[in-house]
Amino acid sequence: SSSLLMNRKLFLYNFKNLRWAKGRRETYLCYVVKRRDSATSCSLDFGYLRNKMGCHVEVLFLRYISDWNLDPGRCYRITWFTSWSPCYDCARHVADFLRTYPNLTLRIFTARLYFCEDRKAEPEGLRRLHRAGAQIAIMTFKDYFYCWNTFVENREKTFKAWEGLHENSVHLSRKLRRILLPLYEVDDLRDAFKTLGL
Numbered sequence: 001s002s003s004l005l006m007n008r009k010l011f012l013y014n015f016k017n018l019r020w021a022k023g024r025r026e027t028y029l030c031y032v033v034k035r036r037d038s039a040t041s042c043s044l045d046f047g048y049l050r051n052k053m054g055c056h057v058e059v060l061f062l063r064y065i066s067d068w069n070l071d072p073g074r075c076y077r078i079t080w081f082t083s084w085s086p087c088y089d090c091a092r093h094v095a096d097f098l099r100t101y102p103n104l105t106l107r108i109f110t111a112r113l114y115f116c117e118d119r120k121a122e123p124e125g126l127r128r129l130h131r132a133g134a135q136i137a138i139m140t141f142k143d144y145f146y147c148w149n150t151f152v153e154n155r156e157k158t159f160k161a162w163e164g165l166h167e168n169s170v171h172l173s174r175k176l177r178r179i180l181l182p183l184y185e186v187d188d189l190r191d192a193f194k195t196l197g198l
Contacts, residue, residue: 005153006030006048014083015111015147017139017168026050027114029057030081030151033065035074044076048151057082058090062097072103079107081139081147084114091125095132107135109143113172113179123179130180138172141165 006028014028030048034041049064051057061080070076085108086094098106108129115122130136139147141161148159 004047006151008152008154008157011147011152012162015081015139015144016162017111017165017172019168019171021112024083026083027057028083029061030147031061032079032150034077034079036077037074041077046150056087056090058086058094062093070101070103072101075103075105077105077107080109081143081151082108082110084112085110085122085136086125086129087114087116088121088125091122091129094134095128098129098132098134105133105135107137109137109139111139113138113175126176126179127182136176136180138169138176140169140173 011028014024014026028048028050030046032046033044035044036042049057049060052060065078094106098104113122126136144161144165145159148154
């Protein structure tokens with residue numbers, strides 16, 4: 001029987017926000033899908049996935065959610081917590097998916113930033129995702145705390161931060177902000193021009 005919840009050691013090993021995470025080749029994705037009805041939101045599903053046989057976990061999730069026949073007249077909010085940020089190809093697939101489903105919003109909280117050998121591709125992928133409306137952030141203590149209580153077989157044990165969790169989170173957040181910054185700056189300029197009536 002497959003447990004809905006993740007083994008504690010598996011979670012801690014894969015989601016640790018180390019600066020150099022050697023040997024962690026797999027990506028894990030914890031997800032929550034909610035439907036929003038005006039003021040209330042209703043949780044439809046939660047769980048976790050990992051990549052399988054050459055198929056990245058983000059694409060597996062897209063296949064899974066595509067089978068749902070989501071009601072185009074309703075709004076859905078998807079939240080991901082991932083052990084690695086998406087590679088360039090996955091970012092492209094997810095961005096295309098979001099453009100196809102304007103009634104979906106996606107928030108991605110990631111433990112670590114993934115860069116392939118070609119270091120220009122992934123940042124471009126993240127910017128593309130951001131332009132498609134996805135919110136991307138680095139996991140902080142409260143996200144780990146939430147994941148521990150939602151997706152992990154924690155046996156009533158409280159989540160304890162590892163050494164460096166906060167510092168690494170701040171470091172990665174700055175890195176992510178530098179990647180997405182050009183977009184924020186462009187938006188600020190647009191607003192400035194609008195104010196000036198240009």
